[in-house]
Amino acid sequence: MIYDTLKARLNLNAVLRNLEELPDLDPETAAMIKAWDISIRFRVLRGISARLQFKDGRCTYEENAKEASDVVLFFLSHKHLNGMFDEKAPPIPLKGFKRLGFLKDEFSRVTKRLEYFLKPTPELLEEPEYVRVNTALTLSTAVHAARELVLLDPVAKQVGRQTPSGLLQIQVLPDGPNAWMQYDGKGGIVSGRGKNGTPAATLTFRDRGVACALFNGKLDDFGAVALGDVKLRGLVPIIDNTNLILDRIPAYLQ
Amino acid sequence: MKTYTYENSTAWFKRAVKVIPCGIYGHFSPAPCVPVDAYPFFSEQARGARFWDVDGNEFIDYMCAYGPMVLGYGHPAVDEAYLKQRAESDANSIASPRMVELAEMLVDMIPTADWAFFARNGADVTNMAVMVARSATGRKKIVTVKGGYHGTAPWMQAPGHHGVMEDDHQHVIRIPWNDLKALEAVIAEHGKDIAGLIATPYHHPVFADNELPAEGYWQQVTDMLHKNGSIVIVDDVRAGFRLHLGGSCERYGFRPDLIAFSKAIANGYALSALVGVDALRVNASKVFHTGSFWFCAGSFAAAMACLKELQRLDGPNLMRELGRKLTDGIVSCAASHGYTMKVSGELSMPYLRIANDDNMMLQQAWCGECTRRGAFFTSHHNWFLSTAHTEEDINRTLDICDEAFKAMKEGLGAQ
Numbered sequence: 001m002i003y004d005t006l007k008a009r010l011n012l013n014a015v016l017r018n019l020e021e022l023p024d025l026d027p028e029t030a031a032m033i034k035a036w037d038i039s040i041r042f043r044v045l046r047g048i049s050a051r052l053q054f055k056d057g058r059c060t061y062e063e064n065a066k067e068a069s070d071v072v073l074f075f076l077s078h079k080h081l082n083g084m085f086d087e088k089a090p091p092i093p094l095k096g097f098k099r100l101g102f103l104k105d106e107f108s109r110v111t112k113r114l115e116y117f118l119k120p121t122p123e124l125l126e127e128p129e130y131v132r133v134n135t136a137l138t139l140s141t142a143v144h145a146a147r148e149l150v151l152l153d154p155v156a157k158q159v160g161r162q163t164p165s166g167l168l169q170i171q172v173l174p175d176g177p178n179a180w181m182q183y184d185g186k187g188g189i190v191s192g193r194g195k196n197g198t199p200a201a202t203l204t205f206r207d208r209g210v211a212c213a214l215f216n217g218k219l220d221d222f223g224a225v226a227l228g229d230v231k232l233r234g235l236v237p238i239i240d241n242t243n244l245i246l247d248r249i250p251a252y253l254q
Numbered sequence: 255m256k257t258y259t260y261e262n263s264t265a266w267f268k269r270a271v272k273v274i275p276c277g278i279y280g281h282f283s284p285a286p287c288v289p290v291d292a293y294p295f296f297s298e299q300a301r302g303a304r305f306w307d308v309d310g311n312e313f314i315d316y317m318c319a320y321g322p323m324v325l326g327y328g329h330p331a332v333d334e335a336y337l338k339q340r341a342e343s344d345a346n347s348i349a350s351p352r353m354v355e356l357a358e359m360l361v362d363m364i365p366t367a368d369w370a371f372f373a374r375n376g377a378d379v380t381n382m383a384v385m386v387a388r389s390a391t392g393r394k395k396i397v398t399v400k401g402g403y404h405g406t407a408p409w410m411q412a413p414g415h416h417g418v419m420e421d422d423h424q425h426v427i428r429i430p431w432n433d434l435k436a437l438e439a440v441i442a443e444h445g446k447d448i449a450g451l452i453a454t455p456y457h458h459p460v461f462a463d464n465e466l467p468a469e470g471y472w473q474q475v476t477d478m479l480h481k482n483g484s485i486v487i488v489d490d491v492r493a494g495f496r497l498h499l500g501g502s503c504e505r506y507g508f509r510p511d512l513i514a515f516s517k518a519i520a521n522g523y524a525l526s527a528l529v530g531v532d533a534l535r536v537n538a539s540k541v542f543h544t545g546s547f548w549f550c551a552g553s554f555a556a557a558m559a560c561l562k563e564l565q566r567l568d569g570p571n572l573m574r575e576l577g578r579k580l581t582d583g584i585v586s587c588a589a590s591h592g593y594t595m596k597v598s599g600e601l602s603m604p605y606l607r608i609a610n611d612d613n614m615m616l617q618q619a620w621c622g623e624c625t626r627r628g629a630f631f632t633s634h635h636n637w638f639l640s641t642a643h644t645e646e647d648i649n650r651t652l653d654i655c656d657e658a659f660k661a662m663k664e665g666l667g668a669q
Contacts, residue, residue, distance in 0.1 A: 159414035166613065200613040223271035226284040227264065228291055234613040236286050236634065237461050244414040 005047065006152040007252045008078035011085045012042060012050045014145035015118070015253065017061045018137045019052060021193070022114055025133045029113050032106065033059060038099065040107070041069035042091075044081050071096030071103065120216055131212045136177040138215040139170065143179040143191035145253075146245045150189050153252075156245045161187035163241040166200025166234075172211045173204060183238060201234035203242075255657045257626040262308040263295040270295075280406075281320055286460070286634045292622030300327035303642040305630070313630040314647050314654075316580075318638035321492050321517035321603075324573075325563055326642025332521045332559045339555035350551030356558050360529055363561065364501050366509050367529035371538060373548045376491030376516035377405025379528040380452065382543045383512045384409070386530065387450035387485035390537035394425040395444050397437065397451040397484075401459035402428075404452055404489050404514075431457040432468045437475060441482050450485030450511075451475065455493055455502035456600065461614070461634045463607060464599030472508040485534070486510040491517055491526070495561070496602045496638070498570055501529075505570075518564075523556035564641070570602060573639040576648065577601030580639065583652040591659040593620075605636040619665065623658035624651075 023030040036054035043049040051065030073091035075081040083089025093100060117133045118141065124130045150160030165185030171178045180196040181189050205211035210229045213219040221243070224230040232239050267284075271277035278284060278295060287293040294307035303326055305315050318324065325332060339352060357370040373379050384396055396409070404410045408422035427444065429436035431453075441448065455472075457465040476486045487510060490502050494515040498505040501513045511534055516526035524547070530538060563569075581597045581604050588595035593616070594609040608616040614633060621633040629651045631637060 154420065155414045159412075162412060162414075198613075220271055220276065222276035222279070222283055222285050223267075226267050226271070226277055226290055226295065231290070232285065232288055233618060234615050235461065236288065236614075241414075244416075247416070 002152055002154075003252070004078040004082060006148060008044060008048055008081045009148045009152070010145050010249070010252050011082060012048060013063055013148055014141045015085075015114075016042075016050065016052070016111075017144055018114055018118070018140055019059045019110065020061045021136065021140055022110075022117070022133075023057065023059060025136055026113065026117070029110055030057060032110055032113070033057060036106070038071065038102070039067075039069040040071045040073065040096075040103075041065055041067075042073050042075070042081065043094075044075045044078055047075075047078050048081070069095070071099050073103075125212065125216065125218070131208055135172065135208050135212040135215065139172070139177050139179045139211070140193055142215070142246050142249070143170070143181050143193075145249050146181055146242065147189040147191050149245050149248050150187055153245075153248050156248045157187060159241050159244045160189065163187075163238055164200070164235055166238055167197055168201045168203065168238050168242055169195060169199035170203045171195070171205070172208055173206055181242065199234060201232070201236065201238040203239050204231040204233075206230070255627050255654070258294070258307075258309065258311040258628070260291070260294050260307065260309050260311070266296045266308055281635075287622075287632055288618040288634075289622045292626045294625075302326040302328070303640055303644070303647055311628070313625070313628050314643070314651055315630045316637040316639070316651075317630055317632060317635070318640050319522060320635070321496075321638055322520075322522045323638075323642075324495060324518035324569065324640050325521045325560060325567075326640055327522065329521050329560070329563065329642070331563055332523070332556050335559035336523055336552045336556040340552040342551075344550045344552040345547070346549070346551065349549050350554060352551045352554035352558070353549065356527075356554045359558055359561060360527060363499055363565075364513065364529055366501055366503060366511075366513055366531060368532035369530055369535045369538065371528045371530075371543075372554070373526045373528075373543070373545060374524045374553075375405070376489075376514060376526050377407055377410075378543070378545060378548070379514040379516065379526045380404040380410070380487075380489050380491065381407050382528050382538075382541065383487045383489075383514050383530075384450070384452060385541045385543060386512060386528075386534055386538050387452075387487060389541050390485060390534055391449045391483060393447050393449040393484070395427055395447040396425060396449055397427045397429060397440055399431045399453045399457060400428045401431070401462065402452075402454055402457070402489075403459070404491075431465055432471055434471065434474055434478075437478060441478060441484075445482050448479075448482060448484045450487050451479055452487040452489055454489045454491075455497065455506060458492060458599055458603070458605065458636050463596065464605040464636055466599070467506050472503070472506050476508050476510065485512060487512045487514065489514050491515060492636075493600065493603060494518060495564055496570060496573055497600055499561070499564060519560065520553050520557035521560040521563075523553040523560075524550075525553040525557050527557075567641050569641050572641050573602035573643075574600070576641075576643050576645075577604055577639045579645065580604075580643075580648050580651065581606065583648065584655050587652055587655045587659065591656075591663060593659065599636050601639075603636050603638045606631075607633075616662070619662050620658055623661045624654050627654040627657055629654040629658075 039053045041051045051062040072095040074094045149156035168181045181191040296308045299306045360370045495518040512530040596609040618633045621631040
């Protein structure tokens, strides 16, 4: 039960949410959504909901959305929603029947594009342009996933409660991507992209290549720290605990 | 003042990380040493209160191998005792009389001790202590202090660490340090299930100020637990023989049931000991706990020589006074540069923190600058004094501290 709920929250609030950022990172996606004017709501019976709004070449993502949408995709359970992400179960369209073709074709192409950037192959990780997009999206996924994990994952919940309050700033040199996580000291996290205030701890990657390799499990993190490729400063327990929380992601998302 | 660079350390680390997980793991990992480029990773030699890294840089060592070095590296009396015993017999198929002699010595020195049990590392005996408590009481639950450390056995690791299962923590209850009400509440809720409490004699977590026991704290803890039929275990692995030769409980005026020692017991030779009260002797004899190297006699001989030397020198008081000189000097030096240095814990193993920020970044920068100049300080862990540190070492250290504050101000601006 908790597994399905958390997986659904991760699928929407950490993974699908990346559609906000993707057009800024990937010209191909930007071209695809350029003329779209549509809102799509995902709604689980007695569960999570979210809304994507495409307009003027941009995408915005809203959690717990209740606002009317052009298309409403309904799911009987969180497991059902996860089934859609795993391409094993179709949604139930409640509204926007005329846009089903759009969903199957255009929207599906954009989500495939997102999947392409989030599921690297060794060959793709050799391409600098791919690395640029993958690093940004993986970082965003991570900081948003952490927030969900400390809410519901039993292990992450305990780790979150042990984490001191303070802002963790994650930065990739020389020019990003950057992201932040604000711990409240009681087990809660607020997170976002970019920079935010005075950090209690900083985690700095020498460059995108190092960040990408680490995010994709290709680098010994302790080794990278010792060699100066990854630099820690400030309240290191915040960084240690963040790692433990993020290490829970594979239990839900492959 | 010359600042150090670490080309050879880095080269060794690059080799290490190819064949050893993390390169260097555990508490020797460079990861918490911030900034990492201020620190050496590999040492070539050590003598007295100093070590030399693989780049030939010389350091006055305030980490003392994270505690084991208490008389100075390569102490002649201890090394002689070890080498003599090793020449006669170290590993063997039967036990050595040195084990008996050391047990007798501990029973004489330590008021709590009516018997002694030996192993190699601190965790061996903290685990033994918990097993004895469970065996003696027939109860499951162990109370401990949040942020405390008693080794890396799964039950003692913080939840969420890799390889640790939720079930490993099922019978561990964590309460805040110095919080008698929390202990009272735990006893009220779980009283009949509580086998014992394990805690360090004072609270010395990492990345945080250390805290001494409040007046009467330990006496009340022991009273409450004994009244409940539970066992009191002091984990004296880190502080043992630096605060008091009768066990740190003597410094704070209480008597536990079991005390776990290691680190300083043999000045760097691998040994740990669990000592206990007579009432637990039979229970200790029933618990099966052993290891391949636990009977190697060289360490027993080294421990006896080490403890005799600590007695001769009045080691705890000597280290306390050295610690006082060091910390007073640093506090004064910091103030002259506009910084407030907070000293916490015990002076023979103090924790220092620049109090001008709340995120440790100043502290990390300053410890790094000191280390680059030859005073080996970490920012996350308490330091250690040894009897080998001299006033000259401390004066030299204070010069380094002064330079480090200047360098830090130049680098970061006055705070």
